[in-house]
Amino acid sequence: MREFIYYSKRAVTEGKYIGKNLMHAGRMDIVCNFVIQSLFISNDMRKDVKIHLVFDGQPDPTKHLELFPGEDLKGEIEISKKDIAGLIKRMLYKYKEGRKNKIVDGYYVEKKSLIKVIDEMIEEGKQIYILDKKGEDIRNVELNDDAVFLIGDHDGLPKKEMKSLKKKINSISVGPNNLFASQVVVLINNEVDRR
Numbered sequence: 017m018r019e020f021i022y023y024s025k026r027a028v029t030e031g032k033y034i035g036k037n038l039m040h041a042g043r044m045d046i047v048c049n050f051v052i053q054s055l056f057i058s059n060d061m062r063k064d065v066k067i068h069l070v071f072d073g074q075p076d077p078t079k080h081l082e083l084f085p086g087e088d089l090k091g092e093i094e095i096s097k098k099d100i101a102g103l104i105k106r107m108l109y110k111y112k113e114g115r116k117n118k119i120v121d122g123y124y125v126e127k128k129s130l131i132k133v134i135d136e137m138i139e140e141g142k143q144i145y146i147l148d149k150k151g152e153d154i155r156n157v158e159l160n161d162d163a164v165f166l167i168g169d170h171d172g173l174p175k176k177e178m179k180s181l182k183k184k185i186n187s188i189s190v191g192p193n194n195l196f197a198s199q200v201v202v203l204i205n206n207e208v209d210r211r
Contacts, residue, residue, distance in 0.1 A: 017162060018208055019066045019142070020201055022050050023130050024169040027071035029079045031109035038101055042073040046169055047104065048097040049198035051083065054205070056095050061085055062205070064161075069104070070130045072174075080128035081107050131177055134185070137164055144185040146173070147200055151187030154207050165204055167197045 026042035028034060038045035047069060054067050066084040071077065081104065107125045110117055116126040137144055144164040145157075165188075166173070166181070173181070190203040 017064045017066055018205075019068065019137075019162075019164040020050075020054050020204075021068040021070060021130070021133060021164060021166045022047065022169070022197060023070045023166070023173055024072065025171045025174065026073045026169070027069070028073045029071050029076045029108065030111075031105040031107075033075070034101055034105040034108070038097060041101075042071070043169060044101055044104065045097060046197060047071075048100040049196070050167075050201060051100045051104075052095060052097070053198040054201045055083070055085060065205070068133055070128075070133060072130070076127075078127065078129050079108065079111065080126050080133055082122075082124040084122040086122055130174070131180065134166070134181065138184060145188045146178075146181055146185055147190065147204075148187040149189050149192060149194060151189040154188045154190050154204065157186075157188050159208060159211065161208075163208070165201075167200055169197060 024042060024047060027044055027047055028042045034041045034044055038048060051067060054065055055061050063086050066082065069081040069083070071079045071081070107119050107123060110119050111125045111127070113127070116124050118124055134144060142162055142164050143160055144166060146166045166185070190200055190207070
């Protein structure tokens with residue numbers, strides 16, 4: 017199962033701040049596009065993808081949302097940004113301080129930093145890559161089925177964490193241009209699907 021970690025510096029961390037204007041909720045519109053492109057394919061959902069959303073926005077950073085629809089929730093998530101935003105809003109509303117809270121099977125919310133999420137994956141022996149246009153071309157990298165890809169929002173990843181992370185994990189690139197996170201995830205899914 018491949019995993020994606022999406023980091024957003026500005027995405028809001030309480031459900032009540034997600035309204036009709038997703039752009040004003042810390043660019044929740046970008047988050048929704050990322051989720052859609054990660055999980056959905058034509059007339060189906062990917063059963064081999066797990067998403068970790070790490071939100072560092074106000075008013076209560078940092079929140080870690082885990083989404084793994086798998087087989088069980090097929091058809092329960094709609095493909096629109098409105099529906100994805102509603103799911104994220106619900107997950108943030110269900111946050112309980114001091115614990116990892118299960119929303120439904122495969123969906124969890126907790127307070128956890130980006131570094132903590134990554135350190136736990138490293139302890140589990142997972143192969144993690146930071147997406148960086150200066151990284152090694154993904155086509156030249158041998159990836160296993162359990163690879164984890166770290167992608168930042170339009171503001172990128174925090175500089176302090178980047179220095180620490182680059183000592184622990186490798187950088188890869190999907191091309192020479194800066195792309196939207198939702199475009200990057202499509203290219204990665206395609207590359208892994210073709211192997």
